[in-house]
Amino acid sequence: MIPVAFDYHRPRTLEEAVDILRQYGDEAKVLAGGHSLIPALKLRLAAPKVVVDISRLPGLSEVRRSGSGLSIGAGVTHHQLMVDPLIAKLCPLIARTAPEIGDVQVRNLGTLVGSICHADPAADWPAPLLALEAQVVIVGPEGERTLHINEFIEGMLTTRLAGHEIVREVVIPRAYPASCAYKKIRQSASGFAIAGVAVQLEKKNRKCSSIAIGVTGVAQRAFRARLIEKSLQGAELDEKTIAQAARQVTEEVNDFLSDLHASAAYRAALAQVLVQRAVLAALAA
Amino acid sequence: MIEFKGSHIISRSRQELWPILQDPAVLKRCIPGCEELVLNGEHLYDVRLKVGFGMIKGSFQGTVQLTNMVEPERYVLNIKAEGRTGFAHGTTRIQLLPHPSPAATEIRFESHLQVGGMIASVGARLCQGAARMLAEQFFRELEKCLRN
Numbered sequence: 251m252i253p254v255a256f257d258y259h260r261p262r263t264l265e266e267a268v269d270i271l272r273q274y275g276d277e278a279k280v281l282a283g284g285h286s287l288i289p290a291l292k293l294r295l296a297a298p299k300v301v302v303d304i305s306r307l308p309g310l311s312e313v314r315r316s317g318s319g320l321s322i323g324a325g326v327t328h329h330q331l332m333v334d335p336l337i338a339k340l341c342p343l344i345a346r347t348a349p350e351i352g353d354v355q356v357r358n359l360g361t362l363v364g365s366i367c368h369a370d371p372a373a374d375w376p377a378p379l380l381a382l383e384a385q386v387v388i389v390g391p392e393g394e395r396t397l398h399i400n401e402f403i404e405g406m407l408t409t410r411l412a413g414h415e416i417v418r419e420v421v422i423p424r425a426y427p428a429s430c431a432y433k434k435i436r437q438s439a440s441g442f443a444i445a446g447v448a449v450q451l452e453k454k455n456r457k458c459s460s461i462a463i464g465v466t467g468v469a470q471r472a473f474r475a476r477l478i479e480k481s482l483q484g485a486e487l488d489e490k491t492i493a494q495a496a497r498q499v500t501e502e503v504n505d506f507l508s509d510l511h512a513s514a515a516y517r518a519a520l521a522q523v524l525v526q527r528a529v530l531a532a533l534a535a
Numbered sequence: 536m537i538e539f540k541g542s543h544i545i546s547r548s549r550q551e552l553w554p555i556l557q558d559p560a561v562l563k564r565c566i567p568g569c570e571e572l573v574l575n576g577e578h579l580y581d582v583r584l585k586v587g588f589g590m591i592k593g594s595f596q597g598t599v600q601l602t603n604m605v606e607p608e609r610y611v612l613n614i615k616a617e618g619r620t621g622f623a624h625g626t627t628r629i630q631l632l633p634h635p636s637p638a639a640t641e642i643r644f645e646s647h648l649q650v651g652g653m654i655a656s657v658g659a660r661l662c663q664g665a666a667r668m669l670a671e672q673f674f675r676e677l678e679k680c681l682r683n
């Protein structure tokens with residue numbers, strides 16, 4: 251449980267942090283909340299030469315308005331997202347997902363940005379972020395670039411981020427209404443999602459005018475349930491219609507995970523049930 | 536025990552593909568993270584690998600051996616690898632099936648892997664996904680090799 255020795259840097263500015271990463275490349279690792287990195291260091295599954303702590307960089311620990319939406323800085327913790335008034339007002343799906351993550355200790359230190367950079371297939375954030383069309387703002391020695399969350403996450407534990415790049419913030423491009431929900435089945439020891447479904451919808455009269463469904467925990471990476479969305483778009487959302495649409499979840503991806511916690515068939519069944527629950531909860535919200 | 540299977544269509548006939556799949560230079564290029572691969576007996580190779588997913592990286596040493604060879608139809612790929620963070624032992628049954636389109640082969644594989652040590656105790660839920668991704672990477676590289 252003792253990490254391989256490493257050099258610790260706590261730069262004062264983002265530029266300085268990028269500069270350290272440029273020097274060390276893949277030998278360096280960014281440290282945010284440390285709730286994924288520190289365990290991996292202690293088990294020696296990761297052994298970087300240099301750790302660059304960005305958790306106290308000025309300006310990164312806030313939620314700000316950005317255009318008609320909002321921006322979540324790289325230092326913003328899960329707990330902040332639970333209680334932030336701007337999040338509650340402009341993006342309630344985020345506020346409803348945050349309390350579902352881990353336990354108090356994890357939520358007090360772990361960050362949303364750290365979670366997507368780690369890209370654990372059982373992490374919660376990718377589901378709502380896919381549903382909200384989030385954008386990931388990346389800075390590196392060559393400047394700044396922005397990727398849609400769907401492009402940013404490549405697969406299990408892998409992203410499009412280069413070794414010398416840092417995610418500065420995640421931008422939710424617009425405000426969303428309260429008709430949203432996140433439902434999950436937790437792995438009982440860690441809290442990670444065995445399956446998790448985020449739904450953001452908009453209603454006109456009694457019909458569903460738009461719906462976005464993000465699913466996490468069940469495949470190599472989180473995904474949008476496009477087939478289900480298509481069947482619900484424009485429909486009147488009664489229980490039967492929702493249940494029928496949710497069945498299509500098995501056609502959305504062909505790589506349902508199977509491990510010691512749940513078989514592929516069980517995960518597919520959970521995903522189907524959670525889609526129904528989340529859509530109904532979003533309707534009632 | 537991790538079990539997974541899959542198949543892949545490669546645009547070469549079985550006769551052409553058979554020697555390619557045993558060529559140490561090709562294997563070295565296509566096996567993900569392979570840093571060294573040396574012939575050390577009949578269809579037996581010593582290997583050194585550096586495999587990583589995101590922050591989790593490990594170095595492994597071991598052997599790859601091809602057995603039960605029936606040219607150009609099938610063989611068994613036996614892998615043994617060990618590192619500080621754990622070990623992986625496994626067999627993959629590989630079948631080369633003629634594909635309806637001319638000069639193409641369907642490679643079917645079925646793997647049984649045993650993973651132990653630290654990796655298995657903390658990363659068990661990720662091992663199957665990792666194994667699948669490594670297999671995909673192998674075939675992607677193989678296609679690249681064949682194009683050149």
Ligand SMILES: Cc1cc2nc3c(=O)[nH]c(=O)nc-3n(C[C@H](O)[C@H](O)[C@H](O)COP(=O)(O)OP(=O)(O)OC[C@H]3O[C@@H](n4cnc5c(N)ncnc54)[C@H](O)[C@@H]3O)c2cc1C
Nearest residue numbers: 280282283284285286287352360361364373374417441442
């Ligand atoms: C007991 C326990 C239970 C948990 N339960 C859950 C759960 O229920 N649901 C869930 O979703 N997660 C869960 N987690 C994970 C938790 O949410 C982590 O906090 C999160 O995955 C990583 O965020 P972090 O800020 O701690 O990142 P760190 O651990 O500091 O970093 C994680 C990785 O991202 C990289 N990184 C971090 N920030 C940046 C950046 N700005 N730019 C570039 N790279 C960066 C690091 O280099 C590292 O590779 C749990 C963790 C623990 C220990």
